[in-house]
Amino acid sequence: MKNSFPFGVLFLMLFASCTQQPVITLKNPLAEERTDEVIVLSRKEIAAKIALQEGKLPVFKNGEKTIPSQVDDLDGDGNWDEVVLLVDIKASETIEATIELLAESDYPKVEKRTNLRLGIHQEDGTYKEVDNYKAVPVSEPFKIIAQGEGVTWENDKIAFRVYFDCRNVKDLFGKRKPVMVADDVHTPAIPDYHVLNDWGMDVLHCGSSLGSGGIALMRNDSLIRLGSTDVYEYQKIVEGPIRSVFDLKYSGWDVDGEELEAVERITIYPGKYWFESDVTVYGCAENDQIVTGIVTSQLKKEPFRFEAADFSCIGTHDVQSLNNDELGMAVIVPKNETGKIGRTSDVNWFEKGFKTVPEKGFSNIISETYYIGQQCKNAQPAKHYFFSVWGLDKEQWKTEKGFREYIAEEAEKLSSPIQKL
Structure with a gap:
């Protein structure tokens, strides 16, 4: 007997296969809920799912809900390279994110939760x-030219800055509210950021330390600060609601008589009490280590490591x-790249005559710093994460235990990223 297949059923199957929306599956490999998780999708990954069209951008949905996203041109050629998604995902959950293309003018607006700022002083003040x-x-003679003395990057939880001069020390602002403050610091809106405001304040004394994540190179057990270089340049890469990225570029870095170059790419995301740093050194020797660290000048308890x-x-x-x-600061480095961990002396080198910036009482010789080294491979980026929390922001941050638990949780998430299927 000849088998038959209803034409209507066949038509519906063909129609469904032609109209089915492309999907990217996102899976949480951890048995814990995750909020404000960022997923980065390359143009190639998306093009494998949907035929891209000029003038249109990909938008992602979970059911009827649009997933917050940001489209980034990282190389400045006028074409987007990556899409960043921001998701909340339950323990062990799998999300089916459908993809559709929308005109650039119709791209969904997203709440701004990250920010960058380098403001240069003008003649009118x-x-x-x-x-x-x-x-x-x-x-040339030392001169402060930048708003708030440097480059500031922030999210809705905390703000960081790095002095845009030969000191090149990182500093931080604690926040009491989920607001962006970098644009207003050192203006009539926030004239004095050293006193407690309703939004927060500058909470860190840096001195001649590495502050909150400054960079150095260790060569033959000596620390050489990444500062006082011939060229120190800021380059914004992306400033967006979900991710902001910038480069700090250096050349003429004198390390033991050699001139090295370096680039630090800093990225910040919403909802996190940390920023991501990728440091690339050009010209480093085989046993050199990239070092970052934490100021210890006000520390009374012993630092921790785990x-x-x-x-x-x-x-x-x-x-x-x-x-x-209470103030907590920490650095995490991949285990398989971890180098020397140590603490510098508390000697005031400025008072001993090593006066790099007399106007600021600053010496280029690093002191009062707890540090961690990381393998330095020539022309290859080394990634670390710098954390900071402030007791006035949240009850959990008033104890070392609460801070350490958060670091451990974030380390677990960074070790087990959301899977893209």
């Missing part, structure tokens, strides 16, 4: 934001903020 700028050369998931961690937690309350 205001500050003009720039996307690219070079600091005053080290051969391992969590795929990372080694060093940190401090104490009543050590400029508001005389």
